[in-house]
Amino acid sequence: MEYEKIKQLMEDMGNSKISSINIDFPDGTKISMKKESQDTAINYKADNMPEYKEHTEERTIENKKIIKSPMVGTFYLKPSPTSAPYVEVGKHVNKGDTLCIIEAMKLMNEIESDSEGNVVQILVKDGETVEYGTELFIIE
Template structure:
């Protein structure tokens, strides 16, 4: 097919509501598709009342337990987006383990962001009940990291 004809067809359908054009002759076949935006769904008005059905989805039992734990315990959340590390370096022992007693200001973990190692400290005295993130995993701002039982 002639390139000029193809470009002419493209120019002709630009700005129109034509979505697709297809031509075929002895030299070949051409199909031109144009994006005209998302399709709008037209809903015809009816005289019948609209009934909305809502389905209640129950959370699994373990999620409910974690929610109860987070309400019962003090929660340490991530102050930034980054990578969570439990130890100061590979091969070193972790800062804390579940069951450890921590004091206010004690380092619990490191979150690396933009090649900067940010130490996350406990803001209360207590016992580490649950560590919620695995070593080396990415964390989001506000993500729960530790449950600490106040002493």
């Protein structure tokens, strides 16, 4: 089939309302065309392109804030095995208060609260391991 004829076919296809066409010519030539409609293209984009947020340390549900782990490591609620925990459920915390420690590569990293409120839930047990993004506390 000549190029010009194929080109003509493509143009006609573009102007028509049909979305796909399959033609088998007697000489064995096969032509298959499919038109992407605008709608499906847009939906595809919306479904497949999640938004990535850099600041994952906190997530808000209604008035609650979820504090997430900024690193991989081991979670500790107390500064040492014999001391009292930094926070307990029901305790009021201010911005900048230490909530817990995450040990990573033998370093103790103090995790501070970036919001003010009451601790409503502690989601990880003392001594458990956490990943990046593991939810640690819910603050209300």
